[in-house]
Amino acid sequence: MTVLGKYTHYNTLLHRLDPRTKLLSLIIMVVAILATTKLSVYLFLIVIVFIALITAKIFRNSIINIYKSLVFMGLMLLVFNVVLIKTGTVLFVIGNISVHQNAIMQTVFVWMRLIMLLSLSTLLTATTKPLDLSLGLEKSMEPLKKWHVPVNEIALIISISLRFIPVFATEAQKIMKAQTARGIDFEKGKLNEKMRGIVALLVPLFVSAFQKATDLANAMEVRGYSTTKPRTKYRVLKMNKNDFAFLMLVLLIFITALVLQYAL
Amino acid sequence: MIKFENVRFGYHETDVINNVSFNIPKNKYTCIVGHNGSGKSTIAKLIMGLENCRSGKIFVDGIEVNDSNLDVIREKIGIVFQNPDNQFIATTVEDDIAFTLENACVPQHQMQKIIEEYATKVGMQQYLKHDPEKLSGGQKQRVALASVLVGSSEAIIFDEATSMLDPEGKQEINQLITELKHNRTIISITHDMEELLNADYVIVLEKGVVVMEGTPDVIFSDIEKLQQLRLRLPFVLQVILEAKLKNFNVNNTMRIEEVVEVLCRSV
Amino acid sequence: MSISINHVSYVYDSETELKWKALDDINVAITKFKMTAIIGKTGCGKTTLMQHLNALLKPTSGEVIIDDFVLTKTSKHHTLKPLRKKVGLVFQFSESQLFEETVFKDIAFGPKNYGATDEETAIKVHQAMQLVGLDESYIHRSCFQLSGGEKRRVAIAGILALDPEILILDEPTAGLDPQGSIEMMQLLLNLKNHHNKTIIVVTHDNDLVYTYFDDVILMDQGKVIAQNNVLDFFEDNQAVVLPQVIQFKQLLLKKGVHISKYARTIKEVLEEIKNDRIR
Numbered sequence: 024m025t026v027l028g029k030y031t032h033y034n035t036l037l038h039r040l041d042p043r044t045k046l047l048s049l050i051i052m053v054v055a056i057l058a059t060t061k062l063s064v065y066l067f068l069i070v071i072v073f074i075a076l077i078t079a080k081i082f083r084n085s086i087i088n089i090y091k092s093l094v095f096m097g098l099m100l101l102v103f104n105v106v107l108i109k110t111g112t113v114l115f116v117i118g119n120i121s122v123h124q125n126a127i128m129q130t131v132f133v134w135m136r137l138i139m140l141l142s143l144s145t146l147l148t149a150t151t152k153p154l155d156l157s158l159g160l161e162k163s164m165e166p167l168k169k170w171h172v173p174v175n176e177i178a179l180i181i182s183i184s185l186r187f188i189p190v191f192a193t194e195a196q197k198i199m200k201a202q203t204a205r206g207i208d209f210e211k212g213k214l215n216e217k218m219r220g221i222v223a224l225l226v227p228l229f230v231s232a233f234q235k236a237t238d239l240a241n242a243m244e245v246r247g248y249s250t251t252k253p254r255t256k257y258r259v260l261k262m263n264k265n266d267f268a269f270l271m272l273v274l275l276i277f278i279t280a281l282v283l284q285y286a287l
Numbered sequence: 288m289i290k291f292e293n294v295r296f297g298y299h300e301t302d303v304i305n306n307v308s309f310n311i312p313k314n315k316y317t318c319i320v321g322h323n324g325s326g327k328s329t330i331a332k333l334i335m336g337l338e339n340c341r342s343g344k345i346f347v348d349g350i351e352v353n354d355s356n357l358d359v360i361r362e363k364i365g366i367v368f369q370n371p372d373n374q375f376i377a378t379t380v381e382d383d384i385a386f387t388l389e390n391a392c393v394p395q396h397q398m399q400k401i402i403e404e405y406a407t408k409v410g411m412q413q414y415l416k417h418d419p420e421k422l423s424g425g426q427k428q429r430v431a432l433a434s435v436l437v438g439s440s441e442a443i444i445f446d447e448a449t450s451m452l453d454p455e456g457k458q459e460i461n462q463l464i465t466e467l468k469h470n471r472t473i474i475s476i477t478h479d480m481e482e483l484l485n486a487d488y489v490i491v492l493e494k495g496v497v498v499m500e501g502t503p504d505v506i507f508s509d510i511e512k513l514q515q516l517r518l519r520l521p522f523v524l525q526v527i528l529e530a531k532l533k534n535f536n537v538n539n540t541m542r543i544e545e546v547v548e549v550l551c552r553s554v
Numbered sequence: 555m556s557i558s559i560n561h562v563s564y565v566y567d568s569e570t571e572l573k574w575k576a577l578d579d580i581n582v583a584i585t586k587f588k589m590t591a592i593i594g595k596t597g598c599g600k601t602t603l604m605q606h607l608n609a610l611l612k613p614t615s616g617e618v619i620i621d622d623f624v625l626t627k628t629s630k631h632h633t634l635k636p637l638r639k640k641v642g643l644v645f646q647f648s649e650s651q652l653f654e655e656t657v658f659k660d661i662a663f664g665p666k667n668y669g670a671t672d673e674e675t676a677i678k679v680h681q682a683m684q685l686v687g688l689d690e691s692y693i694h695r696s697c698f699q700l701s702g703g704e705k706r707r708v709a710i711a712g713i714l715a716l717d718p719e720i721l722i723l724d725e726p727t728a729g730l731d732p733q734g735s736i737e738m739m740q741l742l743l744n745l746k747n748h749h750n751k752t753i754i755v756v757t758h759d760n761d762l763v764y765t766y767f768d769d770v771i772l773m774d775q776g777k778v779i780a781q782n783n784v785l786d787f788f789e790d791n792q793a794v795v796l797p798q799v800i801q802f803k804q805l806l807l808k809k810g811v812h813i814s815k816y817a818r819t820i821k822e823v824l825e826e827i828k829n830d831r832i833r
Binding site for chain 2: 596728729732820825
Binding site: 153242 | 332335337358361362365366368370372373374375376377378379381382385386387388389390391392393394395398402419420431434435438
């Protein structure tokens with residue numbers, strides 16, 4: 024179950040961009056989506072998002088699965104909106120429930136927003152290596168150091184967490200199998216059986232997490248890591264003309280969206 | 288190189304290390320052996336300053352280990368731990384080696400070259416961009432070794448570094464140990480008795496006490512004591528022991544070829 | 555009554571681009587009431603094969619037959635549980651599955667999941683503890699304060715309490731010291747000889763295989779490339795790392811002293827030399 028796309032390696036423009044460029048572009052696009060309400064703007068933005076997905080070669084199974092999961096949510100939302108929103112012209116009547124225009128429009132808007140937001144964040148995580156992402160975050164948060172925010176430590180914690188997510192996933196799978204061999208049915212067991220199973224999964228998982236944390240802390244310490252000492256950095260980020268061109272493009276899209284919304 | 292003077296250490300009331308004194312020679316290959324739970328891994332933690340002893344003193348190259356000079360100690364000695372998964376810090380091989388360099392404040396522009404040099408030393412230069420999940424246990428331990436070597440060159444402790452590896456992985460690491468032996472202090476904490484045959488010096492621990500200490504010749508001359516300690520003899524010594532019981536006229540040696548020679552002559 | 559694996563293939567992540575064939579048309583029969591070792595390099599598919607034997611994985615194609623039970627791709631979910639009781643599976647570093655406060659409770663987890671009453675469970679726990687050599691004093695001790703070797707015994711007892719006919723273990727000696735490994739092997743030997751268990755072990759340690767096992771299956775890249783009884787298997791030098799006794803016998807052979815395949819301990823080898831000398 025991955026909500027956001029896993030990094031997949033392709034050599035596209037979006038893959039090559041500086042993570043800071045992508046983070047900033049994401050923020051600009053999110054603001055554009057949240058600041059506008061017209062259908063025309065949404066159609067414009069959604070086309071842009073799809074173009075981006077296609078250029079980054081991630082318009083595949085993974086993202087289509089995410090859309091599929093949104094269909095059910097959209098239907099739920101539709102039911103709620105039809106019952107609750109009674110403004111706008113009545114489109115038609117089913118039984119004794121009248122369906123108003125605004126109920127439909129509201130659902131369409133929320134649904135399009137969700138699609139765009141999820142696509143954009145997937146775009147970021149699928150084209151940026153976790154390591155670069157945490158480095159990008161670290162650099163972007165640099166100004167916060169003035170207020171004694173431990174930016175470097177936060178970035179290190181993020182990158183170590185990213186490193187250990189697959190390790191824990193494998194570990195969890197292994198423990199689940201081991202407990203299945205002891206008679207727990209995680210898939211189709213009764214509720215109390217599943218509860219016992221979850222305890223039998225979580226306790227060993229925590230024990231192993233503590234063990235790993237201790238070992239890792241020791242390994243870091245003996246290799247000279249200390250939060251009080253200065254450190255140099257192996258990875259440096261460099262923005263080049265592609266980044267600036269891309270940012271200009273994003274800004275242009277942003278302005279177009281606002282013009283479509285407010286000026287026309 | 289490393290000297291223990293009446294060191295005691297324990298986690299609760301009981302002593303894990305009980306009044307231990309020994310001397311690990313410089314630029315030699317020393318093995319510390321004992322059963323699981325004999326306290327041998329604790330010795331490594333004490334040397335590295337990851338635990339503080341209750342009483343007694345530990346010296347590394349003449350410097351007493353205490354909280355104020357851990358940086359100096361860790362520049363001299365590095366350690367490769369047992370579990371290959373739990374000491375890989377970064378998400379790629381090159382970043383993992385870089386982590387040590389970053390901590391040592393090596394200037395950024397020098398790092399690339401150093402990383403390549405050390406990756407080559409452990410035969411991992413092809414894997415710089417790989418993520419740890421795609422590596423075998425032996426490869427992960429090689430990266431761990433490179434990451435340690437890059438920061439601490441004088442002495443390396445292998446804390447059961449091969450015990451979780453398959454035979455190929457074990458061979459890879461043992462091969463590297465042989466290459467690194469020259470001009471470096473190697474301390475191997477192990478329960479592989481065969482490894483002792485290649486060592487220069489051996490320390491045997493049992494229940495937190497040093498029970499035997501010396502060159503392999505000295506250690507293996509007291510087979511009775513080793514058996515008392517329920518330590519498995521290296522294969523060649525098992526053969527000699529059995530041969531003597533059967534009245535073959537064999538001498539103590541560590542070379543199986545010599546034993547074979549004697550046995551064949553007797554036919 | 556038999557254990558046989560017919561044309562079994564298994565593909566991981568078959569729906570995605572990452573798909574990868576872990577087992578490739580495996581055909582193997584395992585003799586009951588013996589100790590069989592599955593050996594091969596890391597990643598050769600031996601752990602995947604082992605998980606098929608108690609239906610933790612279902613074959614992508616082919617069938618696994620255990621007595622009257624046939625496991626295929628389409629086997630119904632609810633039919634698998636009885637098989638898992640019949641075939642006990644002990645994972646690598648099995649001590650990491652322990653979670654209850656006391657040794658007793660942890661071993662009792664399995665039988666309770668299969669609906670045993672409290673009395674039945676208590677009997678099974680005691681029997682299992684006896685089999686793995688843990689005395690009564692361990693009953694109320696905390697799992698987390700035991701040594702590594704003791705924890706592993708508790709984990710094995712947790713499976714033995716299900717009273718499986720077939721016991722499969724993945725690397726049961728990994729991380730144990732030599733003394734611990736020998737004790738583990740003696741435990742398995744006792745289960746085979748005195749309790750009629752069929753033992754299947756995935757391992758890397760060819761010395762142990764040579765000394766304690768009956769049959770060997772060698773795997774490579776998802777295929778079974780050799781299967782034989784231990785004596786002939788190692789005599790044919792099929793393993794990558796040869797057992798020390800075999801290496802010793804080869805050295806003797808180079809000097810013109812032939813030792814029969816039946817001698818598989820140092821003692822037996824020397825005995826043959828001695829008998830030669832007398833003759």
